[in-house]
Amino acid sequence: MALKEGDFVPDFSAKTQDGEVFNWSEYKGKAIVIYFYPKDNTPGCTTQACGFRDEYQDFKDLGAEVIGVSGDSEASHEKFAEKYRIPFVLLSDGEKKIRKLFGVPTNLFGLIPGRVTYVVDANGVIRMVFDSMKAKDHIQKAKEMLEQIK
Template sequence: MALKVGDRIPDFTGTDSNGNHFDLKKYTGKPLVIYFYPKDDTRVCTEQACSFRDQYEDFKALGAEVIGVSGDSKESHIAFADKYKLPFILLSDGDKKIRKAFGVPNDYFGLIPGRATYVADKHGIVKLIFDSTSGRIHMEKALEILKAF
């Protein structure tokens, strides 16, 4: 079942781009921007990641953590993060458990993993769900809602 505004972000674990165990509980008490994207190093996904990179200090200034999630491998995430100097967490979700926990739909007739951004307040309550095939606008919407907290 898909998350809705007002729901609590589900607890999840994963593997980050450094091969480290990631546990969402470590970020309790912080606003979160969790964005799902289809594939590392593709045009729109790169635009999206770089827009979050370019405004990352603004997110940090608001106390928020940015987390990108795709089905790509740890090795793919390492190369992607290195190539574009991405300062935030990238999680590998090859088994789609995180995607399913959030209820992120697929795009293009179910053929491509969907692109969606979730913003949660420091209590883990979803304040924004934004679903668009456009990359850059996800960062803009996330930053806008965080500034309104």
């Protein structure tokens, strides 16, 4: 069952692009934009990651952290983050555990992992779920919701 607006995000852990262990519980108390994307180094995903990168200071100013999630390996994330100077955490979800936890759907007859952004407030409550394959739209939608809840 998919997480929806008003739900609390349950605790989970994963590996970051640096091989560190990320624990969701350590981010409680601050707003989080967590976005799921299909694959590193593809046109839409690069556009989306670079969009979040370019607006990253705006997200920080709104009191939020940005986290990207895909099924790519830590090594792939590390190269992707270095190549495009991604300043935020990328989580490796090769077994799709986080994707399943959130209930992120697949697109194109189940062939492509979905592109969904969640805005979570400082209490751990999902305030927005934005499901669209249009990569550029996610950044502005997330910022608008953060401005509303600030």
